[in-house]
Amino acid sequence: MNNTADTSLAADQVGGASDRREFLKRAGTGVAAASMLSTTGGTAFAAAPRKDTSLANGADNFYTSDKVTVQKVSFKNQYQMNVAGNLFVPKALDRKKRTPAIVVGHPMGAVKEQSANLYATKMAEQGFVTLSVDLAFWGGSAGQPRNAVSPDMYAETFSAAVDYLGSQAFVDRQQIGALGICGSGGFVVSAAKIDPRMKAIATVSMYDMGAVNRDALHHSLTLEQRKQLIAAAAAQRDVEFAGGALQYTSGTVHALTPDTDPIQREFYDFYRTPRGEYTPSGGSARTTTHPTLTGNVKFMNFYPFNDIETISPRPMLFITGDQAHSREFSEDAYQRAAEPKELYIVPGAGHVDLYDRVTLIPFDKLTSFFGKHLGRPSV
Numbered sequence: 375m376n377n378t379a380d381t382s383l384a385a386d387q388v389g390g391a392s393d394r395r396e397f398l399k400r401a402g403t404g405v406a407a408a409s410m411l412s413t414t415g416g417t418a419f420a421a422a423p424r425k426d427t428s429l430a431n432g433a434d435n436f437y438t439s440d441k442v443t444v445q446k447v448s449f450k451n452q453y454q455m456n457v458a459g460n461l462f463v464p465k466a467l468d469r470k471k472r473t474p475a476i477v478v479g480h481p482m483g484a485v486k487e488q489s490a491n492l493y494a495t496k497m498a499e500q501g502f503v504t505l506s507v508d509l510a511f512w513g514g515s516a517g518q519p520r521n522a523v524s525p526d527m528y529a530e531t532f533s534a535a536v537d538y539l540g541s542q543a544f545v546d547r548q549q550i551g552a553l554g555i556c557g558s559g560g561f562v563v564s565a566a567k568i569d570p571r572m573k574a575i576a577t578v579s580m581y582d583m584g585a586v587n588r589d590a591l592h593h594s595l596t597l598e599q600r601k602q603l604i605a606a607a608a609a610q611r612d613v614e615f616a617g618g619a620l621q622y623t624s625g626t627v628h629a630l631t632p633d634t635d636p637i638q639r640e641f642y643d644f645y646r647t648p649r650g651e652y653t654p655s656g657g658s659a660r661t662t663t664h665p666t667l668t669g670n671v672k673f674m675n676f677y678p679f680n681d682i683e684t685i686s687p688r689p690m691l692f693i694t695g696d697q698a699h700s701r702e703f704s705e706d707a708y709q710r711a712a713e714p715k716e717l718y719i720v721p722g723a724g725h726v727d728l729y730d731r732v733t734l735i736p737f738d739k740l741t742s743f744f745g746k747h748l749g750r751p752s753v
Contacts, residue, residue, distance in 0.1 A: 432733030435492055435650040441465055442498040451510065451534035453527075458514030459507040459535065460491060462498035463544075464751070472546035474748035475503040477535040479528075481729065482557025482583055483521075483625050483663035484645075485513030487652045489555050489729040493578075493740075496732070497553075500741045501751025503545050507535050509561070513654045519620055521661060523669035525583070525676040528558070529565035536571050549573060549748040553740070555729065556700070557581045559692075560678040563707065566685050574747035576691040576740060579728045582703040584676030591637075591699060600674070607671035614668060623670050625663035637699050640726045650730060679710050686712035691743045693736060695723025716743075 438444075445461045467473060476497055480490035486506040494504035510527040511517035517527065532552055540547035551574040554562030559580025566572045587603075589595050610621055626645040627638050634642070644650040645663050653659045690711050694704035696719050708717040720727075723734045745751075 432731040433649050434732045435730035437492050439495050439499055442495055449538040451530050455516040457507055457531055457534050459505050462494045462504040464498050464501050469544040473503050473544055473751055474549040475539045475545045476551045476553055478506045479554045479558030481555050485654050488650050492730055496737050505535050505539055507531055519666055521665050523665045523672045528561040532562050532565035533569045551744050551748050557583045564678040567681055574689050574744055578693045579700055579725045580704050581700050583673045587673040604671055607668050610667050621667045622661050622664035623667040624665055644726050679707050682710045683712040689714040689747050691716050693718045695720045695728055698725040700725045
């Protein structure tokens with residue numbers, strides 16, 4: 375099956391266009407669970423006016439540094455699947471010494487070139503060895519079909535990254551931390567619960583992908599609507615088993631309309647403009663950010679915050695914007711976590727702002743957190 379051809383977004387199961395809009399309005403969000411029931415056809419991928427917002431308001435997703443070396447790396451996870459990563463090493467690092475390290479995970483639906491590389495570069499400038507990774511099924515990492523959803527495999531990507539970092543002679547395997555952005559915030563929490571080698575865990579603009587698919591934002595999705603989503607995914611399994619085309623869902627719209635909701639506009643400004651747009655090698659711009667329809671339903675069984683208190687006494691830092699539509703997830707995780715823990719709220723920041731707006735991202739806070747709990751790098 376060719377995943378880059380003859381594909382479309384999920385067929386709508388809720389009637390006509392006006393019904394779709396009303397469903398999304400009731401669900402409360404144009405992303406995650408609610409947007410699984412998306413408009414199909416050419417208009418969903420119509421060309422849209424684009425503006426170069428790459429440096430607007432401090433946005434600098436593709437930031438590079440002359441203080442850091444970057445090396446493409448590949449290693450196996452526990453299931454012998456290749457994981458693709460970028461290893462960032464401070465140029466001033468004394469490689470004869472062992473240095474604290476941090477693995478960085480990208481937002482859900484993104485790849486390491488979107489947000490994760492930026493965070494890894496900035497933290498490497500502070501002296502940490504850092505590793506940005508593509509989650510399984512995304513970017514350069516292995517897994518078929520492309521863009522499949524597997525929360526367990528996403529968590530495994532973080533543990534595999536710890537495997538790799540611990541094997542490097544210049545990394546202190548006793549001082550490895552983990553940082554997850556957006557959906558990866560939930561995945562790193564899931565990983566840390568069963569991998570005590572992650573000594574300090576931070577999340578930024580965290581999404582609980584399980585909760586948002588089961589309930590939508592602010593618990594606005596009804597049980598009956600959830601069942602419709604599950605039924606649509608199950609019906610699509612039959613189609614694909616019989617040889618039908620793979621279908622994608624959710625993700626970011628490819629064109630703005632007068633009805634596009636504010637949250638989708640926020641994502642569009644990052645994923646569909648030069649500010650953050652990136653299509654991995656061998657991929658298609660038609661499917662970037664979109665998980666598979668049949669796979670996305672697996673988030674319904676994903677509960678990353680259950681037993682989060684067992685991570686203690688390893689420290690946790692939850693960073694969110696005071697304007698972030700996802701703020702509820704960081705607050706929920708913070709309430710459930712045991713000490714030591716901290717909730718850090720960034721004034722004036724929305725959810726996507728913390729992907730790449732370097733004037734808002736609290737890199738000093740991340741540096742002090744990891745420096746305190748992993749040890750100060752010597753460079």
